[in-house]
Amino acid sequence: MTGFILRRTLWTVLVMFVITLLVFVIFFKTPGIDPARSLAGRNPSPQVLAEIRHQFGLDRPFPVQYLVMMKKLFVTRDLVSYSNQGQQVFPEIVAAAPATLSLVFGAAVIWVVAAIGMGVAAAVLRGTIFDPLLMIIALIGISMPVFWLGEVANLITQSKLHGTPLFSWVPPLGYTPLTQNPVLWFEGLIIPWITLSVLYIGLYARVLRASLIEIGNEDYVRTARAKGLTEQRVLIRHTLRTSMITFVSLFGLDFGVLVGGGALLAEVVFGIHGVGYLTYQSLSNLDLPVIMATVVYGAFFIVLANTLIDVAYAWLDPQVRIS
Numbered sequence: 001m002t003g004f005i006l007r008r009t010l011w012t013v014l015v016m017f018v019i020t021l022l023v024f025v026i027f028f029k030t031p032g033i034d035p036a037r038s039l040a041g042r043n044p045s046p047q048v049l050a051e052i053r054h055q056f057g058l059d060r061p062f063p064v065q066y067l068v069m070m071k072k073l074f075v076t077r078d079l080v081s082y083s084n085q086g087q088q089v090f091p092e093i094v095a096a097a098p099a100t101l102s103l104v105f106g107a108a109v110i111w112v113v114a115a116i117g118m119g120v121a122a123a124v125l126r127g128t129i130f131d132p133l134l135m136i137i138a139l140i141g142i143s144m145p146v147f148w149l150g151e152v153a154n155l156i157t158q159s160k161l162h163g164t165p166l167f168s169w170v171p172p173l174g175y176t177p178l179t180q181n182p183v184l185w186f187e188g189l190i191i192p193w194i195t196l197s198v199l200y201i202g203l204y205a206r207v208l209r210a211s212l213i214e215i216g217n218e219d220y221v222r223t224a225r226a227k228g229l230t231e232q233r234v235l236i237r238h239t240l241r242t243s244m245i246t247f248v249s250l251f252g253l254d255f256g257v258l259v260g261g262g263a264l265l266a267e268v269v270f271g272i273h274g275v276g277y278l279t280y281q282s283l284s285n286l287d288l289p290v291i292m293a294t295v296v297y298g299a300f301f302i303v304l305a306n307t308l309i310d311v312a313y314a315w316l317d318p319q320v321r322i323s
Contacts, residue, residue, distance in 0.1 A: 008307045019299045024066050027288050028058075073293060083285040089293045093275060097297075099175045100274030103196065103266065104258045106189055111197035111204060112251065118201065119208030120240065126213065135209070141202030150195045150269035157191055173271035192270045196263060200254060207250060211243035248312045256305025260298025 036044075036052040044052075053059040057068055072079040077090040122134040157167045169187060176184040215221060216239050224234050254262075264276030275294055282290035 005311055008310050012303050012307045015303050016300060019303070020070060020296055021066065023292055023295050023299070024069060027292050028065065028069075069292075073296070079289050079293065081282075081287050081290050083282075083287040083290075089289050092278065092290065093293055093297055096273060096275045096278045098177060099272050100259060100261070100263060100267070100276060102175070102178065102185065102189060103192055103263055103272055103274060104255065106193040107196040107200075107258075107263075108251075108255055110193055111200040114197070114201045115204030115208060116247075118205035119212065120235070122205065122209040123212035123216070124235070135206060138202035138205045141198045142206075144198060145265075146196060146199060147265045147269055149198060150192070150266060153191050153195050154269065175272045175274070192266055192272065195270075196258075196266045204247060204250060208243055208247055211246050212239050215239045215242050249309055252305040252309035252312070253302070256302040257298070260301040261294055262298070 036049050036058055050059070057065060060068070069079070073090070077088070079089040081087045081089055081092070118134050118138060122131045125131050125134075154173065157170045158173065161167045162170065170191060171184055171188045174188065176188050178185040212235075221234060221239055224237075229237075259275075261276045261279045263274065264280055266272070267274045267276040268280055275297060278290065279294040279298075281287075282294065
């Protein structure tokens with residue numbers, strides 16, 4: 001198991017190097033993209049463009065530019081925003097990360113618990129009216145876009161019914177740090193948590209139900225039943241554990257994407273200034289250093305999630321360790 005984890009870690013480092021190289025090429029070396037022109041404003045003179053390129057090191061050889069950028073991003077951490085040259089990129093991401101992590105972690109807890117409950121209930125109650133009813137509810141959740149559901153939630157909780165006892169406790173849009181006020185932190189995130197988790201509850205419940213039914217027909221499960229094991233023990237020790245391989249795979253990828261900025265729509269709708277919101281602002285201003293930093297940040301969490309998925313696979317199925 002240790003050797004397996006070491007190999008996956010080395011692959012993670014290699015993949016991150018390739019990603020940073022590709023991101024740098026896309027944002028700084030793609031034909032037609034000139035960061036100096038974005039900084040210089042309208043109709044700059046050649047002298048102004050040359051001065052800006054020299055100031056930001058854009059006139060140096062490509063390998064030197066890449067190494068300097070990576071040094072400023074990962075080592076000295078003093079990479080400066082183009083649109084706001086008094087703002088360093090790394091502290092900006094560090095300040096935005098807790099809001100994104102709070103949003104995604106809370107939503108993940110809700111969707112994992114609810115999806116496992118719905119998926120197991122639908123599989124156990126297969127053949128009854130509750131099975132299609134639960135799957136219809138799950139399908140409705142999948143069909144509702146996050147930005148639309150978030151706007152509807154804001155309309156109800158912030159406007160129409162905010163004065164009623166049911167939603168009078170909901171604070172204004174925004175994010176309150178956990179260390180500042182835990183109660184306001186929870187109250188401000190509960191609606192975004194539910195909104196973000198609805199899509200994943202439906203998707204994961206349907207996937208888990210299908211996997212449980214498929215694995216329930218396997219020979220080793222029928223053998224376990226023939227030995228006299230109770231249905232509850234067969235479900236927990238055999239079918240559910242094997243079905244969780246697919247569940248873990250989906251969760252790892254989705255969680256990594258959301259932490260890496262995939263919760264952008266939810267953050268914008270609810271006014272949560274996380275990494276997704278920061279990415280949205282940098283894209284609006286074409287702030288290349290911030291865009292690159294947020295993309296690398298997101299890629300790191302996605303690659304890390306893939307590595308953790310592989311380790312979880314190896315724990316759930318030892319045969320994976322030899323591949």
